[in-house]
Amino acid sequence: MPFQVGKSITYRLDSTVFVLSGTVEEIHKYQVKHTVLQETDNNNGSKTFVVQRLINNETATGPWLNNGTYQVVLFDNKAEVINDNLRVLALQAPLKQGFSWKGNSQLPSAPYAQLYDMAAGREMNEWDFTYTTSGNENIEGQEYQNVWTVEHHDETLNIPPTPNTSYGSKEVSSERYAKGIGLVYKDFQLYEYQGGNQESGYKPYYTGFGITMWMIAHD
Template sequence: MNKLFNPLPLLLAVLLFSCGEKGANFSPAAQVKDYFPVQIGKFITYRMDSTVFVRSGSAVETHQYQVKHSIADTTRDNQKRLTYIVQRQIRNADGSGNWTDNGRYYITPLDNSVEVIEDNLRVIKIAGPMLTGNTWKGNTYLPLSPYEAAFGTQAGSEMNTWVFTHKGLQGNETIGGQQYSNVWTIEQANTVRNLPPPATNPGYGSMEVSSEKYSKGIGLVYRNYQIYDFQPPNQGVPQGTYAGFGITMWMIDHN
């Protein structure tokens, strides 16, 4: 008489093999804290190109600087959460001249995200899980048109709806002539309307472009932040004018 076939040993073997194979190839998600390290005494220095609009907004200039961000102390925010105080200093782009104070901002690291408050604007800069395609509302705490009063621009009027996205991890990437390993790119916005304006019959245009790159063990190594608009000529204004600002910065030194 033929013995009945018992599938249990074969099933167990398949399960064991499958689990072992998954364990060999499984890579856990990156940790937020590894890409936004904070401690008193840490600094990062950036080269920065600042786009400004002069002559009542009719002309564009690029001003260049070095900007140093140093974690100077800690405090507690209004929710009693540990917060790091960052002192910002600025000097000439070629490294000459003394550092002069250029304001401060605040970093609040949480279990799976990091909040930054600058100019009373709170942004969730980075959030987990750090997986390609993961999204979050990083500007959810911002008011409508946060830059209209200071810069007179309508661009970014609804930036509190921006969807931040982990675009992916680069094993090696060269930024500003320096090579980094394990770089995550976070895209915050990429909307360009009617810019640059056409030479004939230009209409309203706007630029809302924002992205950041973070390197493991270092932090922010690149930022591109362009928030401005263009108003076409009209009866009261004979030439088109820009309003807003732009910042491009990349790391040149750190400890």
């Protein structure tokens, strides 16, 4: 995470949403630019960076609109991301394959319960973050050197559903970081499926969301 004021990274972002009472899945496509606005020093010796998000349409032909801010706190041996009062330990030393840590341990139980009525994600604070792979990678047509993958969670049940599926869920999350750049890829899918009841007139539906994003430019 080589942060400095003025540095920016632009991502393509695919947002999975469920509309019409969860009966229809849509993919909304955007570009999102993350720019470091400010740096402050904490009393504990760490550095805090304020990052602004700007959002545009898929081809960035519209206006760039404010999409909020978040904070990144860099310590000697770890990096924390604070977004909407949710604190995640994104990176942790030592940087070696197989090393694990509880990256979501500071999250409350069911952190998205106020937004989505679902069981998926209730135990996110127990997820084990693990360095799984490292090396050169091609991500969405771009070549990167020294990429480290952090697997957060990978659990899928009855997704995609069949006509006889009564319940399904998907909890999949991972990130990839390239040395000298920072975050270059993110996949976060958190949703569940309810089969409904035809006799009672309840249609099958989904609840939750998904985000897939990859870097397309940086300075």
